[in-house]
Structure formats: structure tokens, C-alpha cells
Amino acid sequence: MANDEVSRTGEGLRKRLDEAEVLLETVHQLRKDLGEETIGLPPVGDAAFECLRTDVKRQLDDWQRRGSIQLSRAINRVDLTERMVEDAMTRGGLHELAGSMVLRSLQKVLLRKRFAGLG
Numbered sequence: 001m002a003n004d005e006v007s008r009t010g011e012g013l014r015k016r017l018d019e020a021e022v023l024l025e026t027v028h029q030l031r032k033d034l035g036e037e038t039i040g041l042p043p044v045g046d047a048a049f050e051c052l053r054t055d056v057k058r059q060l061d062d063w064q065r066r067g068s069i070q071l072s073r074a075i076n077r078v079d080l081t082e083r084m085v086e087d088a089m090t091r092g093g094l095h096e097l098a099g100s101m102v103l104r105s106l107q108k109v110l111l112r113k114r115f116a117g118l119g
Contacts, residue, residue, distance in 0.1 A: 010103050013110070017048040022109060027052070029105040033077040034059060035070070049102060057098035064094065078104050 017023045023044055030039045030052065036059050042051030063071040075085055078101045088096040 010099070013103055013106050014049045016106060016110060017052075018044055018046075020044050022106070022113075023048055025109040025113075026102070026106045029108055030056065030102065033079075033105060034074050034101075035077075049099075052102045053095070053098045056101050057094055060094045060098055074101070079108070080104055 017026065024041065027039055027041050031037055034056065038059070039055045040051070042048045060071060060074075062068075063074070075097075080088075080097075080100060084100055084104075085097065088100045092099075
């Protein structure tokens, strides 16, 4: 998938964070997958994605600085493929990886809702 295509897909997903319930469930999913309760619940709106990305990046930076295996575990728990990680790191390092993690967690929430007949 080309980078511009990924960007369009991500942009469409981000708009779903304007829904309070989806945003809350995404935060819960991130906390679960990352094993970190410090991921905050941002206000609903256009800035929600970037707020989440900032919180996730802060955690990724900490793990990388400490040489923690937690970073690898988080990538696996969020369910990013090796290709997705490589692409994100090539495009923008941990900042892009954090964004990919937020989007993947959002996808999980939306898939659960869809299969439950809720969205």
C-alpha cells in the first residue's frame, strides 16, 4: 500500500475519534495493549489523535531509553506487522510508530463494534 494511501486510510479512521465512545474504547485498548494506565483520555475532537500519539510516543521513548523489551512486547500486543513497523520507522521513527499504534488500536475497537452489529 502506498504511503499516500495509508495516509488517506488513517485520516478516515482518525475521524472516528470524534465519537466519545469510540475514543474511550480506543484509550482502553491502548492501555491494555501497552500495559500502561498513563495513557490519558483526551477531549473528543480533532486533536484527540495527536494527544494519543503524544502519550504513546512518550512511553515508546521511555522504553527505548531504558532498553526495555517492553517496546517489542507492545508492538506484538498492538498487532503491528514487521512491515508496518519498518514503514513507520522509515517515515518518521517513533513518532510514526506511535501513530500506527493508535490507529491499529482504533481499528480493533471498530472491528469489535462492527462484528457486534454496533457500527
